[in-house]
Amino acid sequence: MPGQLLLVDDEPGLREAVQAYLEDSEFNVNVASNATEGWEKLQSNPPDLVITDIMMPQVDGYQFLKQMREDPRFKSLPVVFLTARGMTKDRIQGYQAGCDAYLSKPFDPDELVAIVENLLERRSSAEKGSEGTDIEDIARQLAEIRELLKQRPTIAQSETHIKIDLTPREQSVLDLVAQGLMNKEIARRLETSVRNVEKYVSRLFSKTGTNSRTELVRYALEHGLTK
Template sequence: MSYPGQDGSAEVILVVDDDRDIVRFVEVNLRLHGFDVMTACDGEAALEVIETRRPDLAIVDLTMPRMDGLGLTRRLRADPMTAALPIIMLTARAMTADKVLGLSAGADDYLVKPFDTLELVARVRSTLRRNQEYREVSPLTGLPGNTRILREINDRVHSGVDYAVCYIDVDRFKAVNDAYGFGRGDDFITALARACHRAVVEAGLPPVFVGHVGGDDFVLVLTPEQVRPVTTRAVELFESAADELYDPVAAARGYLEITDRRGNVQRANLVTLSIGVALSTSRVFTDPREVIAAASEMKSVAKTQPGSFVAIDRRRAEEDDEPFTPPYGIPLQRAVSEYGSDSTPGS
């Protein structure tokens, strides 16, 4: 059975060892288990191979001529293009010192020679899985990232069960970064992550999926019935937390004052949320990217409305090209009404 990579092809493993018998043993067994394999006889040769094709994992011998495994590992970790490449170190002795050397240099795991096929394949798959899980999680919020989000939506698309996808964006987030810097901006993002998490916990069953696309963009995957209570609660929690993150003067007056490069003072209203919703009950989606596109379009509609707003796509497939006015939506918190305003539309 093939072990799929992110694009659906087999994972590529680079085997680096000056012992031809070891290289042949590892290559044959990995290919039998569905992996694609590249080989190199030492660290310098490995760097040349990596220049032509990027592997998904490297199995590196500790002791080699010209450039040994430690030198190669350090070189790979120092290069931003290969810094995240998972590495399994091969050692000839079951000595603690060798293991410590390899791990200290940046190896993710190690194998002691001689090893059998089952252990080899298990170590490779385990290391690849851990690396994949790390890539799929936002380091700022700890929430699943794009790959996991698409997989979750894909599962719903093919489940036959009604679902909704909410695309959440913070309005005027750039003004926060301009006024306070990126550190404070990260605080607003983590506040939204916590607000979404608490809102879905309070919603109970069935469980709601929360993902972090990146920046100030988040995605919820839930049932159509959960859209209103979850988004309403998330907005309430986020706006309350955001008010605490502003400087007291800005929070009291209800807007930020930002001085531009020419010395002009600009006003920016406090952050709100624009939420676009795609519903499987309105039309049949066949690809997760179609769902995201529909929800993203509704997010843009929500941004034309005052305050926090949830714009829900209730068009049928044959109505896609028709103008979407007036919007069907849920005005929340700082908005006076669907068409009233106590703040400018989001941006």
């Protein structure tokens, strides 16, 4: 199951070995050598799951996890502790701190992959359930978007030239939204997570001053932002 992972560990040898094994298992892995760097990468490129060591200088794994759980953006982000501290009391402390899995070093890489796959599957299922809770609104927006697409030749483009800088990925998401696809379908097309798609759609709303997918598509058609 493809997914974007963040691996935080201050041991270069172990970090490189774990990264290589996870990438061989078809995961995309971003790495950080400490929690401070991990926090920066967490915000600039939000992952689907975090794997972090506990015993790190300055900011340890518990503090890093606490920082994540106090931020609404990462409150439900799956976190795996990967650490040499394997006593029962250490594992209990880890779970009480809010980690989703605790794997003691040395460990079997296949077990780590199984844990990651399981957590990502659970996360995906939860996101599908969340998307389905507002099914009537989703159906309405889809119907409105399809109607807009039928009217495409008659929707006049604005004479006012509006320059909006979109990244290549934002443009790809906009084009797919304009095709009437929902987040889950877009994520599958772009081989990314639903969470990342939601992030890009939110950015598009912000850049265009719109509040719904229907408004976004109409705006894009009127201003020639999508083909």
